[in-house]
Amino acid sequence: MGAAPFIESFAHWSSSGETWRDxxxxxxxxxxxMRRLLTASLKNAGARRIITADNEAEAHSIIESDLPGMVIADWKADVQDSRQALSLVKSVRNSENPAYRDVPIVLTSQxxxxxxVESARDAGVSEFLKKPLPTGAxxxxxQHAATPRPFVRETRFAGPDRRRRPPAARDPQFKRGRDVEMGRVDALQAARNACYALAVEIAREGCKHARRVSVSLKRYxxxxxxxxxxxxxxxxxxxxALVQLENSGHAGGQVGLAVVKGLEDVVQMRLAKL
Incomplete structure (x- = not known):
């Protein structure tokens, strides 16, 4: 749906011959x-230097200064709200600094x-693991998180390419721009399918203003x-509009209402000219 994603190489250190262990x-x-267990496992796997943090502000500062080859982060190390708990991931992925925005991030959770899992994936994590964590798994x-993958930048997503299966193995309802180029589906149906997928995602988040945005798009x-x-x-x-809502904490009250109402007015005018 919309413009084609901008794709970059993933894992800034991989091009220089380094691995995440270096x-x-x-x-x-x-x-x-848990911090001790993770540290011991990483040392046994060959990690040369391990830095620990117990809050997101400290972690972000370390990412900016030390340019780690891997980040292992607890889902709620700092906050209770799930959207806020993903703020570290989103701030890293949306950074304009190519030196660290593509660092592999493994999220852990009780x-x-x-x-x-879907919220974490959509925020741009590389892997999601449930605690307790068997060492082998x-x-x-x-290692899978460290495997270079294309880094995708779109309007509402920045992170490693989320697609794990070849096109033929995915649900044919949800088509991407590449499928249009290959002639598997026309542009309008691809946009409609992406709209349906978006509606599912927004329903999961439960934001009433965002739901109105998806309804408006589906109507158009x-x-x-x-x-x-x-x-x-x-x-x-x-x-x-969805980005504006998300950046303002799913703007409630009059702010969110103004965003959605303005959008609906534009759609109404466009539809009247059809």
Whole structure:
């Protein structure tokens, strides 16, 4: 849906012949015992230097200064709200500094509901692991996180390419720009499918203003008969509105209402001209 993603190489250290073991490894973990277990496992795996932190502010400062080759972070090391708990991941992934924005990030959690896993994935984590962490499984996932993957930058996502399966193995309902280029689906249907996927994602987050944005987009894409630059412009308006809501903490009250109402007015005018 919308413009094609901007893709960069993933893992800044991989191009210089280094591995994650050659760079500092950051462990963000508040619980002393778990921090010791993680540190011991990483040392046994060959990590040369391990830096620990017990809050996100400290972790972010270390990432900026030490440029780690891997980050192991507890889901809620600092805060209770899940969106705030992912703030470290989002701030790293959305950074303009290419020296660290693509660092592999492994998120750990006591819980692993589907909603949490998908939220973490959409924030840009490389791997998600449930505690307690069996040593073998933990190191396997760390190595998988370190495997270079394309780094994708879109309006609402920055991080390692989330696609794990080849196109033929994925649900054919959810098509991407590449599928349009290959002739598997036309541009309008691809936009509609992406809209349906977006609606599922937003319903999971539970933001009433964001839900109105998805309803507005679905209404528009259902009404049009083709997908060109004008239609793509409307799609990007909706994506920009979602970014504005997300950046302001899913803006509640009058701020969020103003964002959504302005968008709905634009869509109403566009539909009236069809």
């Amino acid at each position: 760079r500092p490894v950051l462990v963000l973990e508040r619980e002393t015992l 819980r692993s509901t589907r909603r949490e 933990f190191l396997t996932r760390v 894409l259902t009404a049009v008969s083709e997908f060109g630059p004008r239609e793509n412009e409307v799609v990007e308006m909706h994506r920009a």
